[in-house]
Each structure stands twice: as structure tokens, then as C-alpha cells.
Amino acid sequence: MTEMFDVTIIGGGPAGLYSAFYSGLRGMKTKLIESQSKLGGKVLLYPEKMIWDVGGQPPVPGHTFVKQLVVQALTFEPTVCLDTKVEYVEKTADKHFLITTNHGEIHETKSIILAVGGGIIHPKRLDCPGAEKFEGETLHYTVPSLKLFYQKTVVVSGGGNGAIDWAVELLDIAKHVIVVYRQEDFPAHEAQVELLRKRNATILLNSTI
Incomplete structure (x- = not known):
């Protein structure tokens, strides 16, 4: 029998991390699933870049912003699954969801928040010979x-x-x-x-x- 969660968040970038914090703030049993080995999403790619456009936050370097997001997200101790990719979502007869991952695990949840953004960055490479x-x-x-x-x-x-x-x-x-x-x-x-x-x-x- 799988453990039931109130909400499962797919994606561990800024949106997913804040969703985890806010879900905990509302007393919800929360799980966060992230396909990468670390939380933070695309911000991890530019740790020294200054981020200027976050509400209530003065300009802050990427690595500091990620650290703050993670600390905030873990405030209410959500279950976090890293290196885990969602492969299939099925809605049950009682209107819950079964989430199947690349590890063959089944995660059961009452609701899902999709916070996947644009996924992993694949930069457009310079189109020049050599x-x-x-x-x-x-x-x-x-x-x-x-x-x-x-x-x-x-x-x-x-x-x-x-x-x-x-x-x-x-x-x-x-x-x-x-x-x-x-x-x-x-x-x-x-x-x-x-x-x-x-x-x-x-x-x-x-x-x-």
C-alpha cells in the first residue's frame, strides 16, 4: 500500500520549491519530485549571476537565491525525491493520482502541482564550422x-x-x-x-x- 500525500509537486526549481513551502504552510502533507540530483532548477547553472527580478528580494547571486529557496522549501519537512523522473500519471476512480517514476515506484497523491518549467536547458550552440x-x-x-x-x-x-x-x-x-x-x-x-x-x-x- 502506497503512502497518500495531499499534494505532490513535480519539479524542484524556484516555483516548485516555493510551492513546497506554501503547501506546508497550509498544513498539507507534501512531496516534491525532482529529476536532477540537486534542488534549484536552472538557477544552478549560473551561481554567480545576479538575479534582479524577484519580488521582495534585492539583487542576489544565484547560489544565494537557491540556498534561500531550499531552506524555505524544507521548513515543513516535505518528502523530497531526487534523481527521480515522472514517467506516467494515472487518475484513479476515487479521483486521486498514481505517479509512476523511472525507478518503478508508485507515488499516490490527492493533487499534483506541475512546476517543471522548460525542463533541462539545452543551449542553442553557435552555428559556425569548428x-x-x-x-x-x-x-x-x-x-x-x-x-x-x-x-x-x-x-x-x-x-x-x-x-x-x-x-x-x-x-x-x-x-x-x-x-x-x-x-x-x-x-x-x-x-x-x-x-x-x-x-x-x-x-x-x-x-x-
């Missing part, structure tokens, strides 16, 4: 540490929030920052774009690598 041989050395799709770019000339490709936020972070780290974007203007947060324009970054619009 680019793959530079990956992890001078070509990066994630930024585990800003120290990699200390006093170097860095080209940032993209104009969304991720690209512009990184470009701004690098202004005081890199020797020079060049931003390349294929459109006429950046769709990123205006305040960050304005900060980038005020500094000595080189901006190349209507351009691609």
Missing part, C-alpha cells in the same frame, strides 16, 4: 565562474535578459565586453540595457557571429 572544438575552453554556454573571464576580451552573443545581465556583470571583470545581437534593439530589461550603453561595452546590432 566551433565545437572550443567549447569549455574559450566558448561557453554557461558561466560557472566569472573568474574565467578576468581581464579578457569577451564577446556575448544575444540580446535577451540572460545575455545582457551577463554582459553587465562582466563589465567590471573583463578587459572589454562586446555584445552581438541579430536585431535592431535589445528585448532585455531596459535598465540593464541602459547601464550597458553607459559603460564602455561595444554593441553590435543587426549582427551575428
